[in-house]
Amino acid sequence: MNKKVLIEISARHIHLSQKDLEKLFGKGYRLKKMKMLSQPGEFAAKETLNIQAGSRKILGVRILGPARKETQVELSRTDAIYLKLNPPVRISGDLKKTPGIILISPKKKIKIKRGVIIAQRHIHCQTKEAEKLGLKNGTVVSVRVKGERAITFHNVKIRTNKNFRLYMQVDTDEGNAAGIRIKGKGEII
Amino acid sequence: MNKKVLIEISARHIHLSQKDLEKLFGKGYRLKKMKMLSQPGEFAAKETLNIQAGSRKILGVRILGPARKETQVELSRTDAIYLKLNPPVRISGDLKKTPGIILISPKKKIKIKRGVIIAQRHIHCQTKEAEKLGLKNGTVVSVRVKGERAITFHNVKIRTNKNFRLYMQVDTDEGNAAGIRIKGKGEII
Numbered sequence: 001m002n003k004k005v006l007i008e009i010s011a012r013h014i015h016l017s018q019k020d021l022e023k024l025f026g027k028g029y030r031l032k033k034m035k036m037l038s039q040p041g042e043f044a045a046k047e048t049l050n051i052q053a054g055s056r057k058i059l060g061v062r063i064l065g066p067a068r069k070e071t072q073v074e075l076s077r078t079d080a081i082y083l084k085l086n087p088p089v090r091i092s093g094d095l096k097k098t099p100g101i102i103l104i105s106p107k108k109k110i111k112i113k114r115g116v117i118i119a120q121r122h123i124h125c126q127t128k129e130a131e132k133l134g135l136k137n138g139t140v141v142s143v144r145v146k147g148e149r150a151i152t153f154h155n156v157k158i159r160t161n162k163n164f165r166l167y168m169q170v171d172t173d174e175g176n177a178a179g180i181r182i183k184g185k186g187e188i189i
Numbered sequence: 190m191n192k193k194v195l196i197e198i199s200a201r202h203i204h205l206s207q208k209d210l211e212k213l214f215g216k217g218y219r220l221k222k223m224k225m226l227s228q229p230g231e232f233a234a235k236e237t238l239n240i241q242a243g244s245r246k247i248l249g250v251r252i253l254g255p256a257r258k259e260t261q262v263e264l265s266r267t268d269a270i271y272l273k274l275n276p277p278v279r280i281s282g283d284l285k286k287t288p289g290i291i292l293i294s295p296k297k298k299i300k301i302k303r304g305v306i307i308a309q310r311h312i313h314c315q316t317k318e319a320e321k322l323g324l325k326n327g328t329v330v331s332v333r334v335k336g337e338r339a340i341t342f343h344n345v346k347i348r349t350n351k352n353f354r355l356y357m358q359v360d361t362d363e364g365n366a367a368g369i370r371i372k373g374k375g376e377i378i
Contacts, residue, residue: 089337
């Protein structure tokens with residue numbers, strides 16, 4: 001059985017709710033597509049935001065589309081430490097008791113009350129492909145990465161959906177720790 | 190046999206040669222000790238430098254003492270990407286074909302021709318203690334870290350010396366990827 005998986009580094013980014021998108025860019029605003037991403041329908045937008053916590057800012061954080069149910073800011077722990085925030089490690093969408101942050105567009109500044117997370121590393125997998133690999137939604141696996149900075153990531157959550165494509169996603173800290181440049185390869189063990 | 194090891198996160202820092210120290214701070218200058226470190230004799234100095242590559246700067250990078258044979262700047266890959274540098278992953282002191290950088294003190298700016306590295310993860314171990322653990326200088330081991338972001342670091346180099354104390358050192362990317370805050374625990378496997 002082939003259990004190889006491509007690994008993508010997911011840099012800091014923002015998902016906006018339609019409501020927050022319109023607050024920041026104006027009524028009826030639609031994000032401009034810059035690049036399609038590995039998961040069908042998902043794209044990196046041309047638009048970026050500056051984010052601010054206390055006196056610290058990070059400029060030019062990419063917005064990903066399409067709009068989500070709730071605004072969510074995904075940072076690396078390195079980013080979080082710089083911003084003096086302490087967000088939990090969470091699966092996307094699980095935003096209970098997460099810190100808020102200030103979002104700044106060229107037109108407007110808004111404060112979200114919650115939504116900052118460090119993404120839990122996970123593997124997107126098409127439902128039937130997962131079955132073939134002996135995996136299902138919620139299964140936790142380890143993934144071994146070879147090379148100079150060889151690492152095994154444990155606690156990697158499988159997320160299945162009929163539209164998903166097989167990709168593991170890690171943040172920049174994890175990618176850098178494993179010596180991965182942009183894309184890497186791993187093996188589910 | 191107890192193969193547990195304390196893990197320290199080593200943030201970006203600078204080791205200066207006596208010559209570069211004097212260029213930056215003046216003839217006969219001595220670093221002021223701020224804090225002793227885990228390895229005997231090593232200390233974090235009160236002094237910091239700004240570092241610059243192209244138009245990008247990182248401010249307030251800690252100097253560690255005492256002076257070394259050659260100036261060396263240890264960055265995380267996150268830092269290196271920000272500075273648009275591509276330093277190799279190296280054991281301390283192995284500076285062949287490494288990029289240079291600009292070092293800026295309150296008094297002076299100098300350019301070093303080489304010396305920027307990403308530190309290879311390693312374990313300092315007292316020579317006799319290493320023997321007891323079945324390890325010797327240069328042995329490569331794996332270290333497992335438990336927790337929410339559980340990881341196994343492979344390619345961890347053992348470095349022995351009669352004065353070393355048993356500590357594993359990782360950079361901030363590696364520490365953050367493993368969910369370690371300041372200090373963590375691992376097991377040599």
